[in-house]
Amino acid sequence: MRAPIRTTEPLLRRNFLRGRPGDPVRRREFLETLGCGALGLGLLGGAALPGRLPAGSAPGSSEFAGWLWIGRRPEKTAAEWRALFSRLGQAGFRGVLVGGQFDAPIADAAHAAGLEYHRWMWILNRPGDTWARENHPEWYAVSRAGDSTIEAPPYVEYYRWVCPTREPVRQHLRQLIGEAAREPAVDGIHLDYIRYCDVILPRGLWKKYGLVQNRELPQFDFCYCPSCRGQFKDRTGRDPAELPDPPADAEWIRFRWDAVTRVVTELAEVSRGAGKAISAAVFATPTLARRLVRQAWDEWPVDRVFPMMYHPAYDEGVPWIGESIREGVEALRGSGTELNAGLYLSALDPPVLAEAIRMARVEEACGFSLFDLNALTDERLEAVENTLWEIRATDRGLSEHHRQAGVRRHLLAG
Ligand SMILES: [Zn+2]
Numbered sequence: 026m027r028a029p030i031r032t033t034e035p036l037l038r039r040n041f042l043r044g045r046p047g048d049p050v051r052r053r054e055f056l057e058t059l060g061c062g063a064l065g066l067g068l069l070g071g072a073a074l075p076g077r078l079p080a081g082s083a084p085g086s087s088e089f090a091g092w093l094w095i096g097r098r099p100e101k102t103a104a105e106w107r108a109l110f111s112r113l114g115q116a117g118f119r120g121v122l123v124g125g126q127f128d129a130p131i132a133d134a135a136h137a138a139g140l141e142y143h144r145w146m147w148i149l150n151r152p153g154d155t156w157a158r159e160n161h162p163e164w165y166a167v168s169r170a171g172d173s174t175i176e177a178p179p180y181v182e183y184y185r186w187v188c189p190t191r192e193p194v195r196q197h198l199r200q201l202i203g204e205a206a207r208e209p210a211v212d213g214i215h216l217d218y219i220r221y222c223d224v225i226l227p228r229g230l231w232k233k234y235g236l237v238q239n240r241e242l243p244q245f246d247f248c249y250c251p252s253c254r255g256q257f258k259d260r261t262g263r264d265p266a267e268l269p270d271p272p273a274d275a276e277w278i279r280f281r282w283d284a285v286t287r288v289v290t291e292l293a294e295v296s297r298g299a300g301k302a303i304s305a306a307v308f309a310t311p312t313l314a315r316r317l318v319r320q321a322w323d324e325w326p327v328d329r330v331f332p333m334m335y336h337p338a339y340d341e342g343v344p345w346i347g348e349s350i351r352e353g354v355e356a357l358r359g360s361g362t363e364l365n366a367g368l369y370l371s372a373l374d375p376p377v378l379a380e381a382i383r384m385a386r387v388e389e390a391c392g393f394s395l396f397d398l399n400a401l402t403d404e405r406l407e408a409v410e411n412t413l414w415e416i417r418a419t420d421r422g423l424s425e426h427h428r429q430a431g432v433r434r435h436l437l438a439g
Contacts, residue, residue: 089386089416090119091409092331092365092394094145094306098123099399103130110138116406117413119392122215122304122331132210143213143304144205148198148288150218152183157197164194166222167250169243169271179222179245180234186222188248189284190256195291202292206299213302213328216292220285220308220318221247224272227317229340241272248281256280282321289325304329306367309339310352323356330362331394335369343373346381350388363391370400375408382412 093113101109110121120141123131127144135142151157157164158175165175166186178184187194206214224245225238238245249266257265257280268274289305296303307322307330308314314322314332322330332353334346346366353364366385373381385393395401395409 088117088119089390089413089420090117090392091382091413092120092122092392093118093401094122094124094367094394094397096124096145096397097399098125098128098131103134106131106134107137110134110140112406114138114140116410117417120212122306122394127205127208127211129210136210141212141302142210143215143302144208144211145215145217145306146202146205147218148216148292149189149220149285150184150186150222152185154185154187157187158185161193163250164188164191164197165250166248167253169246169249169266171249172244173250174222174247180226184222186247188250188252189221189288190248191250191252195288198288199291199295203295203299206296206301211301213304214292214296215331216289216303216305216327219289219305220314220320221281223318225317227313227335227338229338246271253280253284278315278319281319282315282324285319286321286324289327293326302328304331306331306333308332309334309349311356312352323353323360323362325362327362329365329391330357331365331367333367333369333396335367335372335396337369337372343377343381343384347384347388350385350390354389365392365394366390367394367396370395370397370405373405375404378405379408379412382409383416386416 091113113121118140120143121135122143122145123135124145132142147153162173162175164187165173166188167173168177168179172179174184174186189195202214205211222245224241224247226234226236231238236242254264254266257263257277260280261276263276265271265274265277265280268277271277293303305322305325305327307320308318309332311321311323314320322332330353332349334349336342336345339345346368350364350366357364366381366388368378368381368385370378382393395405
């Protein structure tokens with residue numbers, strides 16, 4: 026894993042990005058910019074100054090780069106996948122996060138273009154797990170109102186959540202992840218729905234569901250199954266179902282953050298045990314993620330997080346994306362976990378998309394991920410490519426500047 030070194034002077038780097046590479050820079054600041062490896066590659070690898078972008082971003086590279094979620098896969102031939110991925114590689118993408126079953130032709134096409142292929146998998150919300158539904162109805166999470174998601178899914182039909190505190194549930198998940206990670210053509214596992222059901226929806230969605238959620242409502246508050254109640258009572262002597270004010274109980278809140286973190290920790294061990302990377306799609310910021318879905322993701326032992334900074338869901342604009350990245354990067358400082366900003370493509374026209382990507386770089390994300398392929402028009406892809414080229418050219422120019430400054434200093438010192 027990369028050395029967890031990040032700058033503490035973002036303002037300085039903002040000046041760099043505005044094209045002032047001649048500014049004096051101290052060595053400490055240079056070293057601190059190595060967080061995502063962008064400058065480090067130029068220095069340590071002795072890379073030449075850029076002309077055009079190299080084709081793709083080789084696996085293992087940690088240049089500022091793009092990722093793409095591919096959810097509902099469009100019908101494409103192997104040749105069409107190769108053409109698409111070749112285009113993504115040229116534009117500066119690093120990898121694809123692909124939903125659904127493993128698909129060898131898609132994985133091969135990704136690798137031929139120099140892209141990483143990660144399996145995008147739903148973890149605790151498992152609507153498609155018919156085996157679990159038929160054989161283990163007791164695994165499903167129970168609300169404070171007493172309803173199981175197997176019989177009464179909250180919000181939408183596909184919300185069928187399993188309970189993270191049950192060892193057989195975690196064993197089932199470890200097995201699924203182990204099978205996926207052992208496939209040689211899979212470069213990493215990407216966890217999604219690795220959280221509790223939304224106890225509070227993002228504000229921009231309240232109207233859609235006809236709800237006012239300025240407090241935790243019992244029908245959306247999980248999990249009060251016998252396993253959770255028993256384990257919490259063993260630990261604290263108190264039954265969660267009888268707490269006077271469950272949403273305000275610090276131990277009960279922490280119990281559930283830790284329950285999700287434990288699942289992540291176990292799945293990370295399985296994936297890494299197979300030699301594969303592990304990442305997760307998470308809610309926008311550590312604060313929102315804890316409050317809305319009980320994810321303490323800045324405590325997770327993963328290689329990357331992809332916070333979903335889907336601004337329309339929060340009734341927010343693009344500046345909020347930058348603020349969210351800043352909070353996440355700050356929370357992860359020193360952890361070694363990379364942050365890639367998840368962008369909601371269909372709400373970002375090309376110039377605004379370019380602005381959001383620049384913002385990700387300025388706020389020290391390691392890259393960004395686009396949701397999803399179906400909204401990736403030619404115009405958007407062109408905006409991504411131009412912006413990545415601009416950012417990398419700036420990064421490499423800076424790197425060369427620092428390298429020369431370092432050589433001079435060495436000579437003077439000698
Ligand atoms: Zn439970």
